[in-house]
Amino acid sequence: MTDSASGDLPQRPASRRIDPAGLVIAAALAVLAAVLVWDASRLSSTSMYGMGPEAMPVVIAIGLGILAIANLIDTLRGNLPPRESADPKPVLLILGGLALLIAIIGLGGGFILATSALFVTTSAAFGRRAILADLAIALVMTTLIYLAFDRLLTLSLPAGPLERLL
C-alpha cells in the first residue's frame, strides 16, 4: 500500500535542479541517527552473551546514516519526485484544531467540546464558512458518539462539564 502515490503527479522527467527539501530530509535522517547513538551510549550492557540493549539502536543508526547519504545522492541527482504546490493555511487550521483538542482534553473540558472544536476547524479548513451551523452539527454528532461509545460500548471517554449534564 503506497498511499503516497495518490496518482496526481504528472511524471515529468526528473529536473536537474537540486531540491532543498531533499537536503533537509537527508539532514533529518542524519540527526536521527546521531540521537540513536547518543541514546544507546547511555545504556549499560548487562547481558553476558550476545547482544545488549544498545546493539540494535546502533545497527539502526548505521542504517539511517547510510540512508541519509543515499537520499542526499538521490537529491543531488535530481531524483526527488516533483510535487504540486501546497496551501499551508488549511494545514495550519487542522493542526490548530488538534492543538485545541489536546488543550481541552488536558484541561478537563471533556470529549464533546474537544472533538467539536476539531470538527469545526477541520471543516473550515476544507472551505466551509458556516461556522455556527457546523458547531451545532458537531455538538449533536459528538454527543451521540459519546452516548453510543461511553454508555453502550462502555468505553471510558473523558468527561467534562457537558458530559456531566447527560
Place this chain on the structure above:
Amino acid sequence: METFAALAHGMAVAVQPMNLLYALIGVFLGTAVGVLPGIGPALTVALLLPVTYKLDPGGSLIMFAGIYYGGMYGGSTTAILINTPGESASMATALEGNKMAKAGRGGPALATSAIGSFVAGTIATIGLAFLAPWLVDFAVRFGPEDYFALMCVAFVTVSATFGDSPIRGLTSLFIGLTLGLIGIDKLTGQARLAFGMPELLDGVEVTTLAVGLFAVGEALHVASRRHHAEEKIEPVRGSLWMTRQDWMRSWKPWLRGTMFGFPIGALPAGGAEIPTFLSYSTEKRLSKHPEEFGKGAIEGVAGPEAANNASAAGTLVPLLTLGLPTSATAAMMLAGFQQYGLNPGPLLFAERPDLVWGLIASLFIANVMLLVLNLPLVGLWVRLLAIPQPWLYAGILVFATMGTIAAKPSVVELSMLAAFGVLGFLMRRFDFPIAPVVVGLILGPIAESQLRRALAISLGDPIVLLQSPMSATLLGIALTALVAPFVLKGLGRFKASED
C-alpha cells in the same frame, strides 16, 4: 482430513448467533468506512479497532474478519465510482471500473467486483485452510534464528522490492524501526529513547501510529491540495445486474485473478499491487475485446478485483501461521490480536484452535454476507460517497482522535497522534511509502528479540544465523531482494540508453 474436522469446529463457533451478529456488524461497518474516499482497508481496521475493545477475543476477531473484507469491498466501490483508489491495490480496478461507470455501466462493474471478490475470497480462504496446518507443522521447527531471517525477508520485500524507489521504501522502514525502539527493553529493563518521559516507556502504540499516519496525514494532505481538483462521483445509472455476456466475460478473469492473488499474497512478500497489475495485463492480453481496454472492459474489473481479494486472504497465511504481517492491513490485524495478548503463530493454532479456526470460518461467512449485503445496499454506499468533503474529513478526524482518546486520554499520546499526522503528511508530500513504517514498528521489536535469543543460545556466536539451512536460505533471499532492484534499475538504464 484433520483440516475438515478443524474447519467444521470453526464453523460451529462462527455460526453461533452472537458471532454471526458480530460478523454482520463488522461487514457493515467495514464497508461503510471503507467506502469513504481516501480510506483504505488498513485505516478502516485501525479506526474500528476501538469498537472491538470490550468484546471477547473470539467475537472481536470475527468482527475483524468482517471489517477486513468489508473495508476491501468498500475501497473498490470508491475506486469505481470516483476514481480515487484508497490504496494502490485498487488502482487497477479504477482504470477500467471508472470508465465503465462513466459509460453508465457502474452497476455491472460493482456487481462483477462483488461477485468476483466473493469467488476469489472463498477459493483463497479454502487455500488458507489447507495451507495453514501444513505451514504450522513446518513452522514449529523454526528456531529464533529462522524467525529473524524470515523477518529480514519481510522487511526487504515490504519496503524495497515493490515500491517506486527502494531508497525511499527503506527510509520509511527505518523510521518505523526507530519508533519500535522507543520504550523499555524487555530483556534488560532499560529505557530506550524515552527522554525521561514516563508515557514513552510502554512504547509507541501501533494504532496511534497507523491512525496518525493514515487518517490525520491523509486529511492534511488532501486539505493542502484542495485548490487543485474536485472529485467527481459517477452516478450509478441503468441496470445493476450483469447481463449474460457480462457473466461469460467475467468468470475466467475471476479464476485467473485468484490464481495470481493467493500465492503472491501468501508469500512473505506482501502487497496486492503485483497480482492486481499482473491480472490486469493478462486479461488485456487474453481478452477477445482488447479494443475495449481503456474504455471500460469488464474483464479489467473482474480480474484485478478477484486478485485483490485473493491476495488479502493470502496475506493471512503468513500472519496466522508465522505471526508475520506483510501489509499494513495485516499489521493492523496483528495489533488487534496483540490487544488481547495473543500472538499469532504455530503456538496459537495449538493453544487456541477454536479462535483461529473460528476466524477462518468467519472469513467464509463474511464473504457470503458481503455479497448479500452489498448488492442490494449499493444505493446506500453511493450516498455515503456524496458526503461533502468538509464534513467527511472533519468526521474522519473526530473518529481518528476518538480511538486514541478512548485508549489513552493523555496529552502526550494525543500529541504523538498529531506528530505522526504531520509525519504522514510530509511522507505523502515527498512520496515516501507509509506501510513500511507500520510494519517496521510492529516487526522491529520482534525481530530484535528473536535475534538476541538466537545469539544468547549460541553464546554470542553470529555464525548461528548461517548454520541453520533455513535461516541461511532466507537471509540469502533477503539480500538478493535488497540488491536486485538496484541492479535491475542499472540494467534498465543501460537498456534505455541503448534505444
